[in-house]
Amino acid sequence: MSNRKTGEVILDVQNISLSFGGVKALTDISFNVREHEVRAIIGPNGAGKSSMLNCINGVYAPQQGSITFRGQTFKHMNSRQVAEMGVARTFQNLALFKGMSVLDNIMTGRNLKMKSGLLAQALRWGPAEREELQQREFVEHIIDFLEIQPFRKTPVGQLPYGLQKRVDLGRALAMEPQVLLLDEPMAGMNVEEKQDMSRFILDVNDEFGTTIVLIEHDMGVVMDISDRVVVLDYGKKIGDGTPDEVRSNEDVIRAYLGAEH
DSSP states (O other): OOOOOOOSEEEEEEEEEEEETTEEEEEEEEEEEETTOEEEEEOSTTSSHHHHHHHHTTSSOOSEEEEEETTEEESOOOHHHHHHTTEEEEOSSOOOOTTSBHHHHHHHTTGGGOOSOHHHHHHTOHHHHHHHHHHHHHHHHHHHHTTOGGGTTSBGGGSOHHHHHHHHHHHHHTTOOSEEEEESTTTTOOHHHHHHHHHHHHHIIIIIOOEEEEEOSOHHHHHHHOSEEEEEETTEEEEEEOHHHHHTOHHHHHHHHHHHO
């Protein structure tokens, strides 16, 4: 368990309900995320975890409820707004540019931060060129941090899966998010890759001070790295608390055993 100092509530999800054509994906979900914590959302398949993440980052507009980010309340945010406010996300199915190098993939995450227009960037005019050098320096720092220096120039499609996931994390970090949403960052990984990814997630939290919200199937991983866990089942919240509290919650045990057997 972590001994991190978590701060004030940075993200507050209130009474979110979401339906698709009469099918309820989420029913009256409320929970909050404190600054600098690792906050996990868990639950069996079809529990509504990805839908919840999609509400937070503006992909879905919930029919009810609100989301408060740093004291500003929204019925619905659009994805661009969310990104500009400092929320970044990695994706379950890697949305990387396979033909582009590791460095260039991570640079795409800097685009939000770039002040000069695309034309100036393309022509590499004075200020744009200086800016690009600064951006590149930041990206090189991320590459060192994620220990992928040997692959800087390698096309991402040629890397093993575990390293591709790391590049995806790097691209999200390049946006310098205050809150990082991780959608199953360990899906499809072997034990060793999971251990690496767990370590990087904790390091990101420590070194960059990033608040992390993650969805993860591997309970062991979740219990190891999370400060607090919210549990969904069939789109309803059935548990919320520290890993120990959640682990001994009867409803949670039932949901998981039901899902396993």
